[in-house]
Amino acid sequence: MKRMQKKKRILLTGLALSIAVLHLVPFYILLTTALKQKGDFSSKWKLPEEFSIANFTEAWDKAGLTNSFINTAIITFVSALLLIFIGSLAAYPLARRRTKLNQAVYFLFIAIMIIPPLSSMVPLYKMVVELGMMNTHAVAILNNTAAYMPLAIFLYAGFIRSTIPKELEEAARMDGAGTMGIFFNIVFPLLKPVTATVCIIACVFIWNDYQFSIFFLQDKEVQTLTVAIAGFFGQNANNLHLVAAASLMAMLPMTILFLFLQKYFIKGLSSGALKG
Known part of the structure; x- marks a missing residue:
């Protein structure tokens, strides 16, 4: 009985982790894309070689996010x-x-x-x-x-x-x-x-x-x-x-x-x- 409960717990934990990973994948792609420099069209799965925050300041100004926020x-x-x-x-x-x-x-x-x-x-x-x-x-x-x-x-x-x-x-x-x-x-x-x-x-x-x-x-x-x-x-x-x-x-x-x-x-x- 304890073995069955342990297997069930492991299965549910694995399922929960899988769902969490699925939700984190879009966020990861969004983050890597935002941190890449202009002209960097490397794979969306790959971390940028040089992290850049220039996209954030430029997007904030161009989109007029101050007023919208x-x-x-x-x-x-x-x-x-x-x-x-x-x-x-x-x-x-x-x-x-x-x-x-x-x-x-x-x-x-x-x-x-x-x-x-x-x-x-x-x-x-x-x-x-x-x-x-x-x-x-x-x-x-x-x-x-x-x-x-x-x-x-x-x-x-x-x-x-x-x-x-x-x-x-x-x-x-x-x-x-x-x-x-x-x-x-x-x-x-x-x-x-x-x-x-x-x-x-x-x-x-x-x-x-x-x-x-x-x-x-x-x-x-x-x-x-x-x-x-x-x-x-x-x-x-x-x-x-x-x-x-x-x-x-x-x-x-x-x-x-x-x-x-x-x-x-x-x-x-x-x-x-x-x-x-």
Whole structure:
């Protein structure tokens, strides 16, 4: 029996390592391409003989990444704050008060998650034009908040139900604490793991959003990274060194965020964040 378990563990470890290698291969090719000097067309698998960071500085200037980074950071940061604040507040009564109405609302949010976002593009575009909100940070923030709010509520409600004991809230209520006081002083501080999960998932999707940004943020002043790099790729299709450097710089913030919050992210998933 122990031998079978050992073989199973070795097999699963080998499978996990294989999957990790498959995910690292594109990153390796991107890195080697970005570090090669202009005119170096050696094999994509081969490390450059001389490492060069000139591609990064040139790509940053030519693609105008300063403005795009600021726009993307503002949209991502504000959207994530709204998702965490509103999502946790909305999930708390849905998780604690199991009425028929709350159950219906909860399943409605789950149903909304199934609807493809692009199916709402035409009416959404018409509404944004009529409100005069084209090419503004506000339209991107509101759109992303609305798009990922069902997911945030789903994760928060599942975590509260399965992880946070009601006895803590009942004890605080007996001491005279109100509902909002209980939430902000007792419940919310315990939501760190699932908050990290919501933050990583939402930030990664919002940071990398292209389909909505290309329609609503067409002005260069409010252009996001994905749109800027897509245009930069079209202009420099014959110079992949620059494109690779720009792509690496664009993915770096979310990579750092995940490395910083990965402990909480894993804990949030394993502690019941996906147990509705």
